[in-house]
Amino acid sequence: MTQTRTTRLERGRSALGPALELVHTGRAPTRAVLTAELGVTRATAGAVAAELETLGLIRVDSRPRSATGSQGRPSHRLSIEPQGPVVLAAQVHADGFRAALVGLGGNIVATAPGRMTVPADPAHVLGEVVRAGSDLLRQTGRRCLGAGLAVPSAVAEPQGTALNPLHVAWHAGAPVRDIFTERVREAAVFDRDRPAPAVFAGNDVNLAALAEHRHGAGxxxxxxxxxxxxxxxxxxxxxxxxxxxxxxxxxxxxxxxxxxxxxxxxxxxxxxxxxxxxxxxxxxxxxxxxxxxxxxxxxxxxxxxxxxxxxxxxxxxxxxxxxxxxxxxxxxxxxxxxxxxxxxxxxxxxxxxxxxxxxxxxxxxxxxxxxxxxxxxxxCTLDHNSLIGAAELAWQPVLDDPLEALTA
Amino acid sequence: MTQTRTTRLERGRSALGPALELVHTGRAPTRAVLTAELGVTRATAGAVAAELETLGLIRVDSRPRSATGSQGRPSHRLSIEPQGPVVLAAQVHADGFRAALVGLGGNIVATAPGRMTVPADPAHVLGEVVRAGSDLLRQTGRRCLGAGLAVPSAVAEPQGTALNPLHVAWHAGAPVRDIFTERVREAAVFDRDRPAPAVFAGNDVNLAALAEHRHGAGxxxxxxxxxxxxxxxxxxxxxxxxxxxxxxxxxxxxxxxxxxxxxxxxxxxxxxxxxxxxxxxxxxxxxxxxxxxxxxxxxxxxxxxxxxxxxxxxxxxxxxxxxxxxxxxxxxxxxxxxxxxxxxxxxxxxxxxxxxxxxxxxxxxxxxxxxxxxxxxxxCTLDHNSLIGAAELAWQPVLDDPLEALTA
DNA sequence: TCGCTTTGTGCTCCGTCCGAACAAAACAGG
DNA sequence: CCTGTTTTGTTCGGACGGAGCACAAAGCGA
Known part of the structure; x- marks a missing residue:
């Protein structure tokens, strides 16, 4: 009998994830800095950067546009691929919502607001949210790798229910994550030929903090x-x-x-x-x-x-x-x-x-x-920080293991 | 020019550390459980267990004393080597101190109390503490791999100073970690031919919590x-x-x-x-x-x-x-x-x-x-939990990388 | 005794990253 | 313009940890 492997220490064994995170958060503007931050050899950093470029996530510029002023061979510049994949992010607030497509680096690629004048039940609101998001996806033709939602309420884990959604007149305990997941799946937003990625929901202040940590005052x-x-x-x-x-x-x-x-x-x-x-x-x-x-x-x-x-x-x-x-x-x-x-x-x-x-x-x-x-x-320094935080949640699996998230 | 390696992602790349931690906290009573908990193959778990035994840290019993009751070949039992190395742990409290030698698994191998009737300055108290500890080491002939101290005060990091040592009448900001380190080094408690291990100090409630987490109610x-x-x-x-x-x-x-x-x-x-x-x-x-x-x-x-x-x-x-x-x-x-x-x-x-x-x-x-x-x-369920917590602090480098801590 | 189940052991293979030698791209100074 | 210096990128061999597989060992139950 062959052994059953229970994957436990499996997550992100290579330097791909950490490298992507460094570029994502702007801490690795060049390959030389990436090498130092990862603590690996130049050879390894080079291979990692090349693989991330192959995956369509980052761009490696061997022709630096400006001289650095310092001596020595100029390092290749690293940046998020502007035409790369996106995630669907959304924020619900007291009198409406905002849907957006967000790329790596916290870049808002496209966004669409929505208004709701009367309190509406979560299923309806999230249906509208996802409709707006999938419209954006159709217009831009981007590939979508995940989805995240910010709500003005504490979100219980691991159920993903909104416990005190005061501003939006939903009932306490509304299963917002599951509803959002269902709507997103219905909208066929993800690659058809691959297992659908996990969908996330979180409290708006939590997600604002996460966004500020990665791209703003934090x-x-x-x-x-x-x-x-x-x-x-x-x-x-x-x-x-x-x-x-x-x-x-x-x-x-x-x-x-x-x-x-x-x-x-x-x-x-x-x-x-x-x-x-x-x-x-x-x-x-x-x-x-x-x-x-x-x-x-x-x-x-x-x-x-x-x-x-x-x-x-x-x-x-x-x-x-x-x-x-x-x-x-x-x-x-x-x-x-x-x-x-x-x-x-x-x-x-x-x-x-x-x-x-x-x-x-x-x-x-x-x-x-x-x-x-x-x-x-x-x-806080970011506009739409809760929205970007919702995107961070959705990007996390990709940051943890880019290869797994994109090809497996 | 050869490349300068900045060790950053270096820590604990092998499964040695996690394996030792599992035995240390009693979560891996047998090699089969260790295999499952680590999420590796039986071959790897076997090699890891053998190496930890070679290092003198654990014991691998191939003759299980009692039948498990379940079917199949009985697994080798894993336990902390009772004659293995120890760390020097100490706790200072309102009217005295306690020094001890603590093995892996939170086992107190030897202990000695001390009393101080008048408020004494930290240098004096810690001198007495280390003297008591090195007496124990001499009596038992154990190898000592580290030292940790629990004090009834908040300890500022990274300085290691006691900020509000109310019960012991020390001055606020006393550099207890440095004093303790100095006394321990003077006492020549560690292996002479190897770099001296780091010495730690922490708040007693913090350390009690750490001990309870690993061996008690937590x-x-x-x-x-x-x-x-x-x-x-x-x-x-x-x-x-x-x-x-x-x-x-x-x-x-x-x-x-x-x-x-x-x-x-x-x-x-x-x-x-x-x-x-x-x-x-x-x-x-x-x-x-x-x-x-x-x-x-x-x-x-x-x-x-x-x-x-x-x-x-x-x-x-x-x-x-x-x-x-x-x-x-x-x-x-x-x-x-x-x-x-x-x-x-x-x-x-x-x-x-x-x-x-x-x-x-x-x-x-x-x-x-x-x-x-x-x-x-x-x-809380442990006796002397602050003392055991101080030992946990001292054991941590060994748990993080046994090979490095014992041989490098 | 013979299966059945579970665990341990001995191999090969693979992926990741190190290490070192070498090449490339800038700057500084003559 | 040429040359040395500095910094970075590239190529290739090899170490090491761990997977995967086949097989052996050690218990239980009938």
Whole structure:
């Protein structure tokens, strides 16, 4: 009897995956740098780069367009193949969705927005999302290697269900990953002659953090904390060693119920003064004495207020109040997670911009150890970071083992 | 010119390390299981086991003492070589220290306690520790492959300094790792003809968690949270995928300043009602209306009280109060970290034992998502878990690459 | 005793990457 | 323009870890 091999240590034994990841994240602009980053010989790096080019994933330019200025033979330049394959990425938000085709390197190749004025059930919304995506695929004629979805809700793993999809009026526990998978398969978006790739879904803040880690403000971080607020509530995410930390059931970094104001208003969780109700756009508008508009416009409304009426003492006071509460929450998270960098998205990004010194001071004051207190606070820098993060999820199998993903 | 190799992807390319780790943690009792766990062929597993035996680390018994009951040829049994090499492990606590020689598998081969009645500076204490350890080595004649130290303080990385060594009256920022390293090198504890191995230091709760993960209540967990209290303050630790998560500067899981009682007593951190002052032995004794003894006996005093006088309504009320506060803190941590298991040490272990239902209910009630609420809460099971954890730290290089660590 | 099942062992083969020698492409200086 | 220097790319042989296969060994059950 022959032996049954249980593939366990099998994943990505060659340097192909790491090499692609280096080009993907822009850390290997030339073959010489790739050689150094991989820690292999020039011969190996050359073979690896050639194979990735053969697979149609990267481009190797032997004619460097510009002299580097340094001595020696110029190295071949490496870049993502602009006509290469894409993945289907989508983001669902309070009042609509956005579908896109995203290439390696976080390049958005094509994108299409969609609006939904009435709350619609997930099956309908995701059907529209996939229809928009497959339209884009037909128009561009690209090959599609995977699909990823960002939703404004915690996503339970391994089920792939949306647990608190507040903004989109779906029922708690909606199996968004399975629905999305089904719609994508129906649309016949992938190569017909090969096994269909896995389809992914994740929380939008988590995916924003992942995208920022690979292509934005989080580049180079080994221990990245991201905190962001959209319209209601506060979300968090942690990227450890380049991988999203989702916890054992996908529910890690649900930071909304940290206590930041013991005398604060009651929260639906039973406590009071939670970050969720003390540091989101609604809290900001209330603190500034403004009337809150419809749910899907709270972020825009807050952002406009902060930018256009910062001279108004009430607005400034509200900003300071939110900064202080956010700072308290961040300090608690820094004490627990000890990240090497913190990036802020949504309204928190604007608050940081409005008074960086104040927020840094609060965090430094309330987190232990001066060293942790000096953790850098940075704004998110990518447009559509959740969308790009959804694409990262879909690209991951290719990054892990390009050969397997493309030919096996 | 020949190429300069920068060793980067070099670590542990063969299956030797993973195999040793499986035997070390008891997950590979036989060669057949080892084959399955490694996901390699029987031939490879056989070669690997033989090599580990040659290195003197494990024992391969071809004569199984007991029939397995199942059909087929009985597999060779694998076990840690009882006469194999050891590491020097030590733990410093409020009123003394303990030195030990620890083999693979978490086996304490020899141990020696030490007492210090007056606060002593770290250089003196660690000198005594190493003296005790090298005495043990001389008595047993074992080969020593590394050294690890557990201290009741956060340890900053990569400096290896003790940031808040409250119980031992050392100055904040004492370079304990360097001092320990120096003393160990002076004592000529390692093989003379080989480069001296690295020496490690870590926080005692962190190391307890690591030990429990490999040999105790945390076995098999991928996402283990540990919370414990000794005499004063509360410590936390997280073991992710079998590795201690220390954060970017070693200060992760400083959980003492989570707010668990908004109206609580002020804490030195500037806030009030912190876990540190609301859920440690001192808080328990105070709540029970008892006079607190000397610092180094608070845990014993609390434990005795809980065991012997639980009938006393004041004691029971104090226990319930602490359980409620601890539960609030655990719920916050569960929301942030989403562990698959929580283990409790020190007084928290006893509190769990005194009323498991109450603590589980509080955590379930205050952590989001019923699913996370049902995260298992378990007591620590190992004696001297910090000590064994310190040994784990010292064993890690051997587990990562046995060949390199033993012969290179 | 004879199958049946499971595990251990001895070979060959293959893929990945190292190491070294050599070639190519730039710059600097005369 | 030519030459040496520097840096990078290329080619080829070989080491090494592990797969795959055939066969042997060691237990159970009838």
């Amino acid at each position: 580049r180079g971080s080994r221990d990245l904390l991201c905190v962001a607020t959209g319209h209601r509530g506060v979300g968090g995410a942690l990227v450890l060693d380049g991988r999203l930390h989702t916890g054992s059931t996908g529910l890690a970094l649900e930071v909304g119920h940290l206590t930041v104001n013991p005398e604060g208003r009651p929260c639906h969780c039973g406590s009071r003064g939670c970050l969720d109700v003390e540091a989101d756009p609604l809290a900001f508008l209330t603190a500034a004495g403004r009337e809150a508009g419809p749910e899907g416009s709270l972020l825009r409304q807050s952002r406009d207020l902060l930018r256009d009426e910062y001279a108004d003492p009430a607005v400034r006071a509200a900003a300071h109040l939110l900064i202080d509460r956010l700072g308290l929450g961040l300090a608690g998270l820094v004490n627990i997670l000890n990240p090497d960098r913190v990036i802020l998205g949504g309204l928190h990004r604007e608050l940081l911009g409005s008074d960086p010194g104040r927020l840094r001071a609060v965090v430094a004051d309330r987190s232990l150890w001066g060293q942790s207190g000096s953790v850098p606070l940075l704004p | 076995r098999g967990s991928r996402d283990l949270l540990c919370v414990a209290t000794g005499h004063r303050g509360v410590g936390g630790a997280l073991v992710l995928d079998g590795r201690l998560h220390t954060g970017s500067t070693g200060l992760a899981l400083e959980v003492g300043h989570l707010t668990v009682n908004p109206e609580g007593r002020p804490c030195h951190c500037g806030s009030r009602g912190c876990l540190d002052v609301e859920a440690d032995p001192l808080a328990f004794l105070t709540a029970a209306g008892r006079e607190a003894g000397p610092e180094g006996s608070l845990l014993r005093q609390s434990r005795d009280l809980l065991r012997d006088e639980y009938a006393d309504p004041a004691v029971r009320a104090a226990a319930h109060l602490l359980i409620d506060r601890l539960g609030l803190g655990l719920a916050g941590l569960v929301n942030i970290l989403n562990p698959d298991r929580v283990i409790l040490g020190g007084l928290h272990r006893e509190l769990l034992g005194s009323d498991p239902g109450r603590l589980r209910a509080v955590v379930a009630d205050r952590s989001l998502w019923g699913q996370s609420g049902s995260v298992p809460l378990l007591p």
